[in-house]
Amino acid sequence: MATKTKPENESKKEEVPEEQVIMMEEQIEPELTIEDLPGVGPATAEKLREAGFEELLAVAVMSAQDLADQAELGEAVANKIIQSAKKMANIGGFVSGTALLERRREVLKLSSQVQSIDDLLAGGFETQALVEVYGEFGSGKTQIGHQLAVNCTMPIDQGGLDGDVIYIDTEDTFRPERIIQMSRGHGLDPDAVLERIHVARAYNSAHQMLLAEEIKRMSRGINVGMIIVDSLTSHFRAEFVGRGMLASRQQKLNRHLKDLKQLADVNNALVLVTNQVQSKPDAMWGDPTKPIGGHVLAHASTFRLYLRKAKGGRRIARLVDSPNLPDGECIYQVCEEGLRD
Ligand code: GTP
Ligand code: MG
Numbered sequence: 423m424a425t426k427t428k429p430e431n432e433s434k435k436e437e438v439p440e441e442q443v444i445m446m447e448e449q450i451e452p453e454l455t456i457e458d459l460p461g462v463g464p465a466t467a468e469k470l471r472e473a474g475f476e477e478l479l480a481v482a483v484m485s486a487q488d489l490a491d492q493a494e495l496g497e498a499v500a501n502k503i504i505q506s507a508k509k510m511a512n513i514g515g516f517v518s519g520t521a522l523l524e525r526r527r528e529v530l531k532l533s534s535q536v537q538s539i540d541d542l543l544a545g546g547f548e549t550q551a552l553v554e555v556y557g558e559f560g561s562g563k564t565q566i567g568h569q570l571a572v573n574c575t576m577p578i579d580q581g582g583l584d585g586d587v588i589y590i591d592t593e594d595t596f597r598p599e600r601i602i603q604m605s606r607g608h609g610l611d612p613d614a615v616l617e618r619i620h621v622a623r624a625y626n627s628a629h630q631m632l633l634a635e636e637i638k639r640m641s642r643g644i645n646v647g648m649i650i651v652d653s654l655t656s657h658f659r660a661e662f663v664g665r666g667m668l669a670s671r672q673q674k675l676n677r678h679l680k681d682l683k684q685l686a687d688v689n690n691a692l693v694l695v696t697n698q699v700q701s702k703p704d705a706m707w708g709d710p711t712k713p714i715g716g717h718v719l720a721h722a723s724t725f726r727l728y729l730r731k732a733k734g735g736r737r738i739a740r741l742v743d744s745p746n747l748p749d750g751e752c753i754y755q756v757c758e759e760g761l762r763d
Contacts, residue, residue: 456470456476456477458510459506466503479511486498489504528549528550529549529551530578531581532549532692533573534570535573535760538752538763539761543747549686549692550690551725552682553725554727557728557730558699562729564596567650568604568760569604569761570694571587571619572760575619585691587646587647587648590651591652592653592657593652601615603758622636626661630678638688646691650695651696654675654696655675659698679695695719697713725747727741732753736754737754737756738751738752739751739754
């Protein structure tokens, strides 16, 4: 996690309202742990921890069936634990605008190292955000993933996040050779960069979801700057076919996206997911360039970038649905050394 330096001038704090001071003090109280839950002995605590449930809140928000599955507990036991956790967890819920602003201050921006793209995004790709990159095959989604993975390892004062990268590869398109080329393009040591990119191949959607859960555990020891899922939707699309499967597909995708967003928040990291468009130009109705995933994905992503190819090997990226930036477009190129203006 990036350490941010606090301003020296503490005297500005005198305006903090009283109720907020009380809230701050409450947060300093020793936090309850899962061992404090009635009925949770050392063995159960161990199971919960192994499944990645460190905090009461993480337990409180689970369904009995999911917790039972993930922590290998009986469903009745899981249910009891959840009910206790709900009572004891600091559910939080409402925070002041000031606290939110403070959290926003921790947000870092990962530079694409391409001026036109950074300008479009007012400086770069924000952490604590989930960015969806969508476009047709060959539009350059995987190239963006590779480039940002390289950039993420760069120092913060050079537009990087000085962070490691976790790359979930569902289509077997991660290429270390490409990382080497792009690292050289920025004068970085390719071996050092490769060392900081942790790649897992996901064989199906269930495996993909498990890998995202695994990140909770493995991210404890490392400073995760970025998580990439390339492609987010390919397995889901191949496995859940037809109208009848749509609801369960969207449900699973939703759960997966929530896990990913949580990882972005907890690690102050950027989550980048790629997605194909429904390239069916013969479709009678509906936009043939609509991303797969529907509303679930549209609502989960903080930013969406729509990529397309243009003449002369150029690429166009369009910013769609950003909460605080105007929609717009930029042009760049994919070269041997990586993305360039
Ligand atoms: P799908 O995963 O199939 O949906 O496509 P995608 O959007 O991920 O496309 P990808 O990022 O794989 O883009 C592939 C394109 O990037 C190629 O058609 C090339 O134009 C370009 N590209 C990839 N590698 C290189 C390279 O080493 N040099 C150059 N100049 N271009 C490259
Ligand atoms: Mg790809």
